[in-house]
Amino acid sequence: MGHRSIFDCSGLRRVAVCSAVLLSLAASSVATPQPIAGQAYYTAVCEAISHAISSASSVNWPGSGQFYTADIEHYASSSSMQSACSVEPGTEEDIAIILRIVAENRVPFAVKSGGHCMNPQYSSTPGVHIAMSRFNEVKYDAEANVAEVGAGLIWDDVYGALDPQGVTVLGGRASGIGVGGLALGGGYSWKTNQFGLTVDNLTGHKVVLADGRILTVNAQSYPDLFWGLKGGSNNFGIVTKFNLTTYPQTEIWGGTISVNATYINEVNAATAKFSQTVADPKAQILPSYTFVQGQLIASISLFYDSPDQPNSIFDDFLAIPNTAMDLKTRPLRDFVRTAPTNSTLGLRGVYNTVSVLNYTENMLEAIVNETKFWGERLPPGASSVTYSTEPFLSSIFSHASVDSSAYPPNRSIGPSPLAIAFAWNDSSADAAIHDAARKSAAQLTQVMLSEGQNLQNVPLYGNYAIFDTPLEKIYGVHLPKLQALRAKYDPYHVMGLAGGWKF
Numbered sequence: 001m002g003h004r005s006i007f008d009c010s011g012l013r014r015v016a017v018c019s020a021v022l023l024s025l026a027a028s029s030v031a032t033p034q035p036i037a038g039q040a041y042y043t044a045v046c047e048a049i050s051h052a053i054s055s056a057s058s059v060n061w062p063g064s065g066q067f068y069t070a071d072i073e074h075y076a077s078s079s080s081m082q083s084a085c086s087v088e089p090g091t092e093e094d095i096a097i098i099l100r101i102v103a104e105n106r107v108p109f110a111v112k113s114g115g116h117c118m119n120p121q122y123s124s125t126p127g128v129h130i131a132m133s134r135f136n137e138v139k140y141d142a143e144a145n146v147a148e149v150g151a152g153l154i155w156d157d158v159y160g161a162l163d164p165q166g167v168t169v170l171g172g173r174a175s176g177i178g179v180g181g182l183a184l185g186g187g188y189s190w191k192t193n194q195f196g197l198t199v200d201n202l203t204g205h206k207v208v209l210a211d212g213r214i215l216t217v218n219a220q221s222y223p224d225l226f227w228g229l230k231g232g233s234n235n236f237g238i239v240t241k242f243n244l245t246t247y248p249q250t251e252i253w254g255g256t257i258s259v260n261a262t263y264i265n266e267v268n269a270a271t272a273k274f275s276q277t278v279a280d281p282k283a284q285i286l287p288s289y290t291f292v293q294g295q296l297i298a299s300i301s302l303f304y305d306s307p308d309q310p311n312s313i314f315d316d317f318l319a320i321p322n323t324a325m326d327l328k329t330r331p332l333r334d335f336v337r338t339a340p341t342n343s344t345l346g347l348r349g350v351y352n353t354v355s356v357l358n359y360t361e362n363m364l365e366a367i368v369n370e371t372k373f374w375g376e377r378l379p380p381g382a383s384s385v386t387y388s389t390e391p392f393l394s395s396i397f398s399h400a401s402v403d404s405s406a407y408p409p410n411r412s413i414g415p416s417p418l419a420i421a422f423a424w425n426d427s428s429a430d431a432a433i434h435d436a437a438r439k440s441a442a443q444l445t446q447v448m449l450s451e452g453q454n455l456q457n458v459p460l461y462g463n464y465a466i467f468d469t470p471l472e473k474i475y476g477v478h479l480p481k482l483q484a485l486r487a488k489y490d491p492y493h494v495m496g497l498a499g500g501w502k503f
């Protein structure tokens, strides 16, 4: 299509001209508000972007090496896609330009922060891939108890920047998770029993809307959008910075215990007892059951928000014969990096979820049964399935007022999310494993219902839910309001050109 000779887009003034040329090239498909397909067309749009953005930003091309590769890379390889180019915007103004060009040309695009989304094409695209990595600053305002955190950071680095100041914010519990996706979806942290979700502790967003407006959004300036950005994912625009309430942070006590199949019943008993009896909000556990290489194993993260090991709270876990144990006083950042989740880095993957009101021993036995059932049916090779039980206090949604955020839709109940994580290496197994992840969640839901757990109005966590989960299951009664809000702030549905949960 000879776009290299057509374009001479040397500056911002010429963007409209470039875009007009592109539109005429694809005139026949422009009538409907659908993304326009075609690799050459996407490449032409990338070319237009590369000429329009400032020197603070850059476009990387396929095959150009490490920067392009890092831009499109995800924790799960099945979440990555070859895009026509990747763009690393360095300013909000350049994001506005990029959004305008993709909007005018109806080109599919993606926004990626930490790349930990497990759903294909939620943060990847064959079109224009936007990597947020240049928004990587942490600014701590000690007087206001606020940290302004760049959307392109991973939480490891946020904690690492704040640990020396003796403070922290509420973010991810494992290594490598991005600020952007977690803070826009909900955010279950190691301090959630004490202070609620990440979204409950946000005081502001800097966001670029699809129409190019750059807004500082908070409870005073745009209360409706502020509400929507607290759980509403990428429906309203591209967020560059988040302001989060800071809390004093000492070193913590914790780490991981590994247990083999022989002692799984003991893990179940200790987990059920902990979840039903421990009320100290500084204590948290994350017992995971994994089937890998023909073996059932458990790995239990223990956390206490103090440098001192607490009396008795964890005794049942400490008494279980283990195959490895690494518990000590350490900085929060180091603790987060002990989570074993990177063992499946680079494999294909998918998550699904159920929300649990009561981690009974019966429910934990059903989870172990699921781990074995699906584990024994995994494709050969580097495959595994992990069920992460995350028993929180039932008060976790009480730390913010009713209807203060898009997620969760109902704060009168406090369910705990369970993550079902499959990892495998052969794309021909994708459909079967997606099906297994759905069947397993349905089975565990049945078990809870048969126990009399009232799952009415209990939302699913969108950051764990498998693609195609009905939006009502995540957003409940908030969905119509979110759809209206989307229509208000993105009337031409530009953000609909990017994948994700779409209102």
Ligand SMILES: Cc1cc2nc3c(=O)[nH]c(=O)nc-3n(C[C@H](O)[C@H](O)[C@H](O)COP(=O)(O)OP(=O)(O)OC[C@H]3O[C@@H](n4cnc5c(N)ncnc54)[C@H](O)[C@@H]3O)c2cc1C
Pocket: 075, 110, 111, 112, 113, 114, 115, 116, 117, 118, 122, 123, 132, 151, 171, 172, 173, 174, 176, 177, 178, 179, 180, 181, 182, 184, 185, 186, 187, 188, 189, 233, 234, 237, 238, 239, 240, 341, 463, 464, 498, 499, 500, 501
């Ligand atoms: C190993 C592992 C551990 C996890 N642990 C936790 C946990 O402890 N607590 C928890 O709450 N969740 C956890 N999760 C789930 C996690 O919250 C989601 O995977 C989340 O999407 C990750 O965010 P990300 O920025 O890395 O993802 P990405 O794949 O980069 O993005 C996810 C979604 O957010 C959108 N998005 C990202 N940045 C922006 C932005 N700046 N502006 C607009 N849209 C944006 C993307 O377009 C995409 O739709 C975990 C996931 C994994 C894989």
Ligand SMILES: *[C@@H]1O[C@H](CO)[C@@H](O)[C@H](O)[C@H]1NC(C)=O
Pocket: 074, 075, 154, 175, 176, 337, 338, 342, 345
């Ligand atoms: C885990 O992987 C991420 C990339 O997704 C990387 O940034 C992080 O440093 C890794 N963590 C550890 C502890 O190796």
Ligand SMILES: *[C@@H]1O[C@H](CO)[C@@H](O)[C@H](O)[C@H]1NC(C)=O
Pocket: 141, 144, 146, 148, 203, 204, 205, 206, 216, 217, 218, 241, 242, 243
């Ligand atoms: C964060 O708070 C500071 C004041 O502490 C303010 O200057 C800044 O604009 C805020 N940023 C966002 C993204 O809300």
Ligand SMILES: *[C@@H]1O[C@H](CO)[C@@H](O)[C@H](O)[C@H]1NC(C)=O
Pocket: 260, 261, 262, 321, 322, 323
């Ligand atoms: C399980 O681990 C214990 C030690 O914790 C060990 O004695 C036992 O032999 C192991 N069993 C199996 C089946 O590996």
Ligand SMILES: *[C@@H]1O[C@H](CO)[C@@H](O)[C@H](O)[C@H]1NC(C)=O
Pocket: 276, 358, 359, 360
């Ligand atoms: C959870 O289940 C156990 C065992 O059935 C029961 O004793 C307990 O009361 C239940 N807790 C809640 C909060 O329903």
Ligand SMILES: *[C@@H]1O[C@H](CO)[C@@H](O)[C@H](O)[C@H]1NC(C)=O
Pocket: 366, 369, 370, 373, 440, 443
């Ligand atoms: C174990 O799980 C499978 C698959 O979900 C199910 O069909 C079976 O009934 C379960 N068995 C028990 C004892 O729970």
Ligand SMILES: *[C@@H]1O[C@H](CO)[C@@H](O)[C@H](O)[C@H]1NC(C)=O
Pocket: 381, 382, 425
């Ligand atoms: C996954 O498969 C690829 C080839 O398809 C192979 O190169 C790689 O070693 C495999 N990885 C693992 C962990 O098995």
Ligand SMILES: *[C@@H]1O[C@H](CO)[C@@H](O)[C@H](O)[C@H]1NC(C)=O
Pocket: 410, 411, 412, 413, 456, 457, 477
């Ligand atoms: C929230 O859930 C509770 C418990 O199921 C229910 O009584 C209440 O009506 C729900 N509120 C809304 C707004 O749906």
Ligand SMILES: CC(=O)N[C@H]1CO[C@H](CO)[C@@H](O)[C@@H]1O
Pocket: 194, 195, 196, 200, 201, 202, 203, 245, 399
């Ligand atoms: C429990 C708690 O202190 N939550 C705070 C989290 O941050 C928000 C925003 O500053 C506050 O409103 C909450 O009180």
